Amino acid sequence: MSFLHRHKGLTPYLLLLPGIVWLMLFFVAPLGFLGYQSLQTGTFDTGYTFDWAFSNYWDAISDYHEQFVRSFVYAGIATILALLVSYPLVYWIAFRAGRWKNVCLILIVAPLFVTYLVRTLAWLNILADEGPVVGFLRDIHVLGPDGRLLATSVAVVAGITYNFLPFMALPVYVSLEQIDARLLEAAEDLYASKRQAFLRVTLPLSAPGIVAGTLLTFIPAAGDFINAQLLGTPNQYMVGNVIQSKFLDVLDYPSAAALSFILMALILVGLLGYARAVGTERLTG
Amino acid sequence: MTMRMTRRQLVQRGAAGATLLSLPNLLAACGGGGGGGGGGELADTLRFSNWPLYIDFDEKTKQHPTLDEFTAKTGIKVDYFEDINSNAEYFGKIQRPLSQGNSIDRDIIVLTDNERFLGLMIDKGWVEELDKDLIPNISNLIDAQKSPPFDPDRTYSLPWQSGMTGIAWNEKETGPVTSITQLFEDPKLKGKVTALNGMGDTPPLVMLDNGDDPASVTDATWTAAIDRIQAAVDSGQIRRFTGNDYAQPLSQGDLAAAIAWSGDIYQLLSSNPSLRWALPTKGGVIWTDNMIIPTGGSAPTASTFMNFVYDPKIAAQIAAYVAYVPPVKGTQEILAKTDPKMASSELVFPSDATLANAHQFDSKALNNQTYVEQWQKVLGA
Numbered sequence: 294m295s296f297l298h299r300h301k302g303l304t305p306y307l308l309l310l311p312g313i314v315w316l317m318l319f320f321v322a323p324l325g326f327l328g329y330q331s332l333q334t335g336t337f338d339t340g341y342t343f344d345w346a347f348s349n350y351w352d353a354i355s356d357y358h359e360q361f362v363r364s365f366v367y368a369g370i371a372t373i374l375a376l377l378v379s380y381p382l383v384y385w386i387a388f389r390a391g392r393w394k395n396v397c398l399i400l401i402v403a404p405l406f407v408t409y410l411v412r413t414l415a416w417l418n419i420l421a422d423e424g425p426v427v428g429f430l431r432d433i434h435v436l437g438p439d440g441r442l443l444a445t446s447v448a449v450v451a452g453i454t455y456n457f458l459p460f461m462a463l464p465v466y467v468s469l470e471q472i473d474a475r476l477l478e479a480a481e482d483l484y485a486s487k488r489q490a491f492l493r494v495t496l497p498l499s500a501p502g503i504v505a506g507t508l509l510t511f512i513p514a515a516g517d518f519i520n521a522q523l524l525g526t527p528n529q530y531m532v533g534n535v536i537q538s539k540f541l542d543v544l545d546y547p548s549a550a551a552l553s554f555i556l557m558a559l560i561l562v563g564l565l566g567y568a569r570a571v572g573t574e575r576l577t578g
Numbered sequence: 579m580t581m582r583m584t585r586r587q588l589v590q591r592g593a594a595g596a597t598l599l600s601l602p603n604l605l606a607a608c609g610g611g612g613g614g615g616g617g618g619e620l621a622d623t624l625r626f627s628n629w630p631l632y633i634d635f636d637e638k639t640k641q642h643p644t645l646d647e648f649t650a651k652t653g654i655k656v657d658y659f660e661d662i663n664s665n666a667e668y669f670g671k672i673q674r675p676l677s678q679g680n681s682i683d684r685d686i687i688v689l690t691d692n693e694r695f696l697g698l699m700i701d702k703g704w705v706e707e708l709d710k711d712l713i714p715n716i717s718n719l720i721d722a723q724k725s726p727p728f729d730p731d732r733t734y735s736l737p738w739q740s741g742m743t744g745i746a747w748n749e750k751e752t753g754p755v756t757s758i759t760q761l762f763e764d765p766k767l768k769g770k771v772t773a774l775n776g777m778g779d780t781p782p783l784v785m786l787d788n789g790d791d792p793a794s795v796t797d798a799t800w801t802a803a804i805d806r807i808q809a810a811v812d813s814g815q816i817r818r819f820t821g822n823d824y825a826q827p828l829s830q831g832d833l834a835a836a837i838a839w840s841g842d843i844y845q846l847l848s849s850n851p852s853l854r855w856a857l858p859t860k861g862g863v864i865w866t867d868n869m870i871i872p873t874g875g876s877a878p879t880a881s882t883f884m885n886f887v888y889d890p891k892i893a894a895q896i897a898a899y900v901a902y903v904p905p906v907k908g909t910q911e912i913l914a915k916t917d918p919k920m921a922s923s924e925l926v927f928p929s930d931a932t933l934a935n936a937h938q939f940d941s942k943a944l945n946n947q948t949y950v951e952q953w954q955k956v957l958g959a
Contacts, residue, residue, distance in 0.1 A: 336947050337698075422832040441769065443832065444817045526818040527811060527958020538954045541666040545951070 331550035341547060349551040357535050357552065361559065364531040367446070367521075368514035371453040372461070375510050376503065378454070379462035384495075387469040401462050409456065413523050416452050417443065420524070444526045452520035457513065461506035468502025469495070504571055512560055532556055621876040623655045624648075624883050627668075627687045629867070630660040632739070634899035644895055648886050654879060662688060664821065669695040672872065676704040681874025686883065688738050692778025692865035694944040696735070697728040699870060701945075705734045706871040709881040715888035718907045722933065723866065728941045735868040736884050737905035739841075739897075742928065742936050743779045743863040746838035748828055749852040755835040757858050758787035762810040770834035772827070773807065775819035777953045778939040779863060780807060780837055786861035786937065795943035800952075808956050819957050828853065841902040844925040855925065857935050864936035866905065901926055 331349055335341040354361070386397045404412055420426055420442040430436040442448050472495060480490040518533030532552060539549035634644050645656040662668045668689070672682045676699075689696040699705050710716060719736070729735045747755040751770065755761055761771055762784075773780045781803045782792035788806070790799035810816045817833070824836040829850045843855040871880045886892060890908030897904040898917050903926060913921040920926050928936065943949055 338701075338945070338947070417826065421827070421830060423830065439769070441832075443827075444769075523823070526816075527956070530958040534958065538957065541664075541670045543947075543950050543954050 327550045327553060330546050331548075331554050333547045335547075337544035337546075346547065349547050350555060353548055353551045353555055357532060360530060360532045360535050361555070363529070364515045364533070364556075365559070365563075367450055367453060367529075367531060368511050368517075370450050371457065371514050372507050372511045374450070374454045375458050375461040376465075376507065379458055379506070380465060380503075383462050383466035384469060387466055387472075398463075398466070401459050404455075405459055409519065412456060413452055413519050416448070416455065416524055420448050420451070443524060444529075446525070446529055448524040449520050449529045449531075452524045453514050453517055456517075456520065457510040460509040460513075464505040464509065465499060465502040468499045468505075472498045500571070504567075508564070508567075512564075515560060516556060619876065619878065620882065621654070621685070621879045623657055624686070624879050625657045625659070625684045625875070626883070627659045627661055627684050628738075629662045629688060632660070632688070632867075632900055633658070634896050644887070644892055647892070648883060651886070652882060654882065656883075659684075665690050665693040665695045669698070676873055677702075679873070682872050683874075684872055685875035685880040686869050687872055688867050688869055690778075690865055690867050691726060691728060691941065692743075692782075692863065692939050692944070693776060694950065696868055696870070697941050697945055699872070700729055700734050704873050706873060706875055706877045706880075707733055708736065708871065708884065709877045712878055712881040713885040713888065715885045715906075718888050718890060718893075720905050720907055723905050726866070726938070726941075729868075735870045736888070738867045738869050738887075739900060739902035740864055740866040740905060741902045742840040742857060742925075742932075743774065743776075743783065743837065743865065744840065744855055744857040745783075745835060745862075746824075746828060746843050746853060746855040747835040748831060748833065748850075749854055751831055751834035754854065754856070756856060757860060758784050761835055761837070762806065762815055767834050768813075768815050769817050770832070771810075771816055772818055772820045772824045772833055772836045773810075773816050774824075774837045774839075775821060775957055777950065778865060778944060780819075781953065782863045782937065782939040783837060783858060783861075787858065789860075792863070792937050792939050795940040795946075795949075800943065800949055804952055804956050811956065840925045841900065844901040844923065857932060859935075861935050861937055863939060864903075864933070865938070897926065903928065 329343060330341070332346050333341040333343050334346045334349075382401075386394055390397050418424060422441050422443065427436060427440070427442055430442075431438060431440060436442075442451075476494055476498070477490055480494050481487075485493065515531075516533050518531055518537050521529045521531045521534055536549050536552045536556070539545045539552065543549075633642055635642055642656075642658060645658055649655055668687070672687075675682050689699065691697075713736075716732070716736070719732070723737050723740075724732065726732075726735075745755050745758075745761060752767060755764075755767070761767065781800070784803040784806050785792045785795070785799055788799065788802055790802065807816070820836070822839065822842055824833060824838060825842055825846055827833045828836050828838070829846060838855060840855060843853055846853055869880075869884060871877055887896065888906055890906055890912055893904045893906035893909045894912040894916065897909055898913060898920060901920065901923075910921050910927045924932055
């Protein structure tokens with residue numbers, strides 16, 4: 294103890310130590326190894342050698358730019374859809390649900406108690422060719438008599454939206470829940486219409502939740518491969534599918550590692566641009 | 579530590595007589611530990627990784643009868659892991675420790691011969707030799723399996739079960755689908771067809787349909803096959819590529835037909851009698867899941883178990899549950915008494931005519947990096 298008394302300045306670092314060790318071991322070290330691997334050449338049979346092979350990166354981009362674009366388009370659409378679906382929902386829960394609030398929140402979170410894979414497989418039934426959704430869409434002639442949803446982009450985006458919806462809903466709920474109702478009363482006292490009060494008070498105050506929600510949805514969605522694999526076809530494959538096949542089937546570890554790094558870099562750049570646009574104080578609330 | 583001795587020491591001592599059983603010998607016999615790994619000693623536990631639902635299981639007692647009988651007979655306990663769901667994923671897990679010369683704490687693992695990984699394990703030397711002196715029942719191995727290209731003398735591997743890749747269809751949705759041409763080109767099946775994502779499943783079926791030999795692949799026959807598959811993807815005929823997740827959509831009618839495995843369809847038949855399966859008239863594929871001993875596994879322990887399951891009585895017990903093609907002679911005769919329906923099924927005991935129409939895929943082609951990459955491109959990644 295006397296050591297700590299004499300070196301008081303060390304205490305914060307000692308408190309940080311477990312976290313730093315954890316990060317070094319399970320984040321920085323694997324990341325470094327992945328980076329090292331992404332610059333290797335060779336094949337699994339002959340072995341890989343490290344020789345600063347930046348060409349892995351250019352090859353990955355030129356071969357798979359289509360899947361990169363698709364990943365970001367799908368993730369973007371799914372994020373917007375998740376926001377459009379969850380905002381009115383949690384708005385109602387936060388302001389109107391009364392004593393049902395907790396029940397509603399549990400209903401939003403409940404799907405997360407089931408594994409990701411099983412939740413996605415359930416959509417195979419929901420969107421089945423002979424299932425109720427397709428049947429209804431055929432009846433109202435949105436789909437032709439032979440139309441289907443499974444194995445289309447619609448199914449993949451629907452799956453992603455559904456799977457990440459709670460990650461959008463919960464942060465938005467928290468920020469709406471924290472809004473002081475007296476602010477809305479004040480707005481109305483100042484002759485704001487309901488619509489103006491929403492646009493000028495509620496929406497800006499819930500912005501930190503929206504920003505957090507979009508990040509929590511968009512980032513994992515961009516790297517997702519399960520939905521494309523189960524609900525889509527090769528024409529819907531995202532960059533996650535490519536990385537998976539490179540690691541597991543082709544055993545081309547360098548290009549798989551390069552693809553992972555490119556995905557990370559693109560997300561990071563997007564994130565910085567987003568933070569710039571909305572202002573960092575929104576990120577932290 | 580146990581007092582179990584190696585087979586070799588036991589034989590030596592038996593020959594030399596009890597007079598030579600001196601203290602140094604005993605100490606030597608105890609050395610090395612009983613936990614298994616590396617050496618030539620029988621371990622007290624067999625660590626066995628297999629695919630799910632791939633050994634008999636008693637729903638009432640929640641036990642595996644075959645494994646219990648093995649323990650009762652030999653005193654060797656079995657740690658049974660159902661942790662192999664895909665050759666690729668399992669290989670991805672074990673390749674790093676094996677490449678560094680470390681044990682993966684398994685004595686037997688089961689990999690399939692129509693994917694590249696089984697051949698890779700043997701080529702890389704990441705397997706232990708079988709102790710054939712401990713496997714007299716190896717004489718029950720069916721002739722067709724005695725000399726596969728990846729392990730011509732069965733030095734490292736023994737079949738667990740085999741299966742066939744052919745075409746399954748749902749009678750409620752379509753008439754018989756008996757050729758790849760029909761599957762890939764019949765407009766009535768458009769978008770209601772899936773193909774398997776295994777490189778040793780779909781391409782060889784197409785090669786056979788093209789009139790080419792899948793057992794010796796050339797650049798020309800390979801290109802012809804994958805171009806044809808790509809064309810069927812582009813035209814929208816093939817809805818997607820699957821593992822065994824074709825089963826549910828085929829059963830519920832989302833699919834009319836699929837490239838499918840024999841054992842899956844046998845199991846599905848009990849709940850959905852409208853399913854049919856056949857090898858295409860121009861030929862299908864036979865593949866085999868093989869037991870191997872990964873580096874560091876106990877060869878005597880694993881070999882003792884292999885000998886046990888090559889007893890036709892035990893093989894019949896396993897076959898009755900898993901419904902794949904058993905590699906052990908005499909199994910059908912025993913099942914004829916206990917489960918005549920299965921014993922007469924073409925899916926479990928294919929006739930000679932069927933077997934003549936079932937081909938193995940070129941094991942060299944499986945590890946051709948260019949082919950692997952081209953196939954992954956067709957799969958969309």
